Amino acid sequence: MKSATFEYIRAGSTAEACEALKQEGDSIKLIAGGQSLIPMMAMRLVRPAWLLDINEVSALKFITTSDDGHRNAVRIGACTRQSVVERDKALAERVPLLRQALGYVGHVQTRNRGTIGGSIAHADPCAELPLAAQILGASMILRSSSATRTVPAETFFAGPMTTATGADECLEEVRWPVWDERRTGSAFTEISTRHGDFAMVSAGAQIALGDDGRCVRASFGLGGVGQTPLAFPRLAQRLVGTQLEDEAVRSAAEDAAAESDPGSDLFATAAYRRHLARVLTARVIRAACEQARSKA
């Protein structure tokens, strides 16, 4: 489990990182926390010619919860440690789903090292943070040596371990939309064999209620049941205007499960995953709704 030979560059700034990406293109791999990349390199499943370390780039480590021209969004630098995000109280109030999802990401020890951007850029379809990004419609800021562009989650996640990031681009920042509805609730859950494992199926939901108890805004999604984390905007829209009665929730969960496309592996068959998709979807919608209702 020794990695194949590679050259190592430590970037001092985002610009330096972008320059290196421009020079080396496909043969370079960015490393942040290394929680996925290092084992893959050790098993020689990934053999980058160059390893570009962005851990020292302080400009990539920040959390901005205040309104600074990006109203209704929280900005998180790509290289911000997951544990830092998890402990940020202001952020937890504004993007509660993110903190709920983080509780399922590995263990305390891995979260101390793992980064927000690293997990999203790695784009494992079973991983929690890509799912949270998909559900909330987060935006990924991609920077190259010549340009910066914003890519929404729905097009950012292109397939298993595949994103819209170009070979010369670096994920700089993730923008998480903040819902300003007062009665907003969220929930995240998953089934994995052990705590901290990649989920067989994960599910998250965010629900906003009006004063009359009707759903005014809804979003939910599933991980582990498709090529990318899945959100179901059409099904979520169907919940808007309802009181989130059992029947509405059940049919949303059933349709989400039907629309998902799970695979089979050692621990779960496609049928089991589809079943879990239905059960967990209903659970997170109900739990998010409960939480929203509690905010009178």
Place this chain on the structure above:
Amino acid sequence: MIRPVSDRETDKTSGFRYIGKKRRTKEDPRFVAGRGRFVADVVLPGTKHVALVASPHASARILSINTDAALALPGVRYVLTGEEFCSQTDSLHIGVDAPKVTRYALAKDVVRYAGEWVAAVVADTRAIAEDAAELVEVEYETLAHVIDPEASLASGAHLVHSGHGTNVLFQRKFVWGPVDEAFAKADQRLAFRATWGRSSTVPIETFGVMAKWDSAAGLLDIWASIQMPKYPDQAARALRLPGNAVRVHFDVDVGGSYGLKRGIKHTVLVGYLALKLGVPVRLIEDRLENMRGGDMHGPDRFFDMQLAFDRDGTIRGMKIRAVDDVGAYAGRSPLQLGKPVGAICGPYQIAAIEYEPISVMTNKTPQEAVRGFGQSPTNFAIERAIDRIARHLGMDRIELRRKNLIRKDQFPYLIPSGSSYDSGDYHAVLDKALKAGDYSALVRARDQARSAGRLAGIGLSTCLEPSGGNAAFELLFNPKNETTTWMDSCLVRVDLSGSVTGVMGTSSSGQGHETLISTVIGEVLERDPETIRVVHADSLNALPSNSPVGSRMAIMLGGAAAGAARTIRNTLLAIAAHNFECSPEDLEYRDGNVSIEGAPSKMLTWDQLVEIAHRKIHKMPPGLEPGLQSQFVWGVPTGGGLPTADGRVQMYPCYAFEAHLVYVEIDPETGKPMVKKYVCGHDCGVMITPDIVHGMTYGGIAHGIGAALYEKFAYTEGGQLASGTFMDYLIPSAMEVPDIRIVDHCTPSPLTTFGQKGSGEAGYLGAPAAVANAINDALDPIGASIDTLPISHLALWEAIAAAPNRQD
């Protein structure tokens, strides 16, 4: 010398000074501070590193091996293939009589499992060796393979070793007691199959070995992460060296083993390379090599169980057909079907037993000895049987156990297969566990959970841990093997300064032998164990030992240390008697000082006595050796017997008992199980160091929860290991293991020095059975059951979905 076992110290049970007292273990400071010295910490200048080329196929013929590109890589020193290696070394030892099932570290002509080593690359660094291993070109022609043990038993199956003529390594039907009569006369019968998944112990430290050949001295030095009886002898034999040309350094800490650190194949390979190349060579397995090609999987077994019993719950007879899939090579693994013979009826009075062990080969990674040496799977099958009988009769599981458990007044109790259980109070331990777990409250909690629509269950198991390491199963399974000696020994030395040092052979893999020896010597000599040093001799200096296997060291090493210390004490008494011109019977020994009874001022202190022994022969009694050291070799109590023609033999001297009580809940919608409460009642006689016993028991229970719910080396139909990393081979973490309450009980063994029994496998021997019984209790109301381990989330969901009484 081997002494009879009569000179016990149990008359002192009332007043041990150090034994049984809660004291910090001697090893803690170095392990906690990161000062352990493991094999990978042994640094020798000029060391070369080995990486391995593994077979990608489960079964194939090797057509050619081209090493040119690998050898051309800068930093590569050698590439060894099976062609050379198998001609220059001898086959490893095989536990059963199967001379054609030879086994070498490197495959020659054919590969028999995916991951089997085909070539070894030696390079300046491990990374270069791995680079070069990728450049070795092996041309294969794939052959038929067999993965399923039942398919392997079928006629016409692909033969894993064609020269052996069959895939069966060992098969025998033992009949002990009136089995036919029991089954004919019993009111009721039932049959079922219980399946134990291929799991193991997976220590944090993989196997590692370093070897250095000194051509001037003609001596091969070996440092290894080893826990294995007769390891130096077997290494020397396979390397065609005299025994005294191999020196194994046992002062290497072993980072976990639980039975399976037996890298003899690794050792012969590295030893050969060190001899051949004349430089130190080391192989530290990485996790991938360890899990796929390290040959350290555990039992993989199914049991066809038949029970005969009466309506009142009396169990009359039991038939067990146990098929164990040892993988592609034999080694010692078939014998893991043998140990359970020593406790084949569990803790129960079952007078008639038929046991048919069948050891079969498949194209999988070979097995090695795992904690309990096959006893835990057998306990699981027996305990499932007990619960199934209770369910069949509509009888309470606890009542059924109480009715059939051997009673305290029946010891020593001779079981049908020839072993005599030494002592126990099974009913008392079971009651203690039930009380500690507040059983009736637990029943209420379960029933409330059930009425709220959840699946909830209580599991019990009452199991034995045979201990003392008398490996009489070797004789039973191999008529050509007549090993009846399983001694262990200790040397105690008192130096001129009066300090005490205990010397043991073999390495330790976390059992706390230094604490054991210092506690025992301290007890006998009445000296503070803190001041007693314990060292591990190398194999050329060591006294005879059979290493820590079969839960033997508290009994055997503890007994040997006590024997050696007692000789020292008797020597001091003899010196004092000589100087006081009295009889030793008139003397009193206290804290190492000797005085005349009734005249405390007439005293020779420890220091004075030690000085006489070392310097003043004129004050020594005639005939006594000067200097102050003593060695003691102890044989296994009750050992030495050969099996009878019908296969009865006394197998282990001591039998510890454990009663587990577990509460689980299962999410009926997702199948997710949660172990919510765990109590273990445990009786291993006198505990020498309670913290060590409890630590072993906690670890054993966690390991047992793993075997019951999580851990499996799974194979694809094509013969590929599907769980070859910790992503897929799932060890329970702190999140999956609940708080565990251990309740001690003490029934001293009449056979051992202080009344101690073994406990190295504690917890693991009953946990899988108890967890499986709890899961099945939870599934019972919906009419489902699962008898296959590990019980995965998927298996639970499928069982719930298919259950006849499922509530939606």
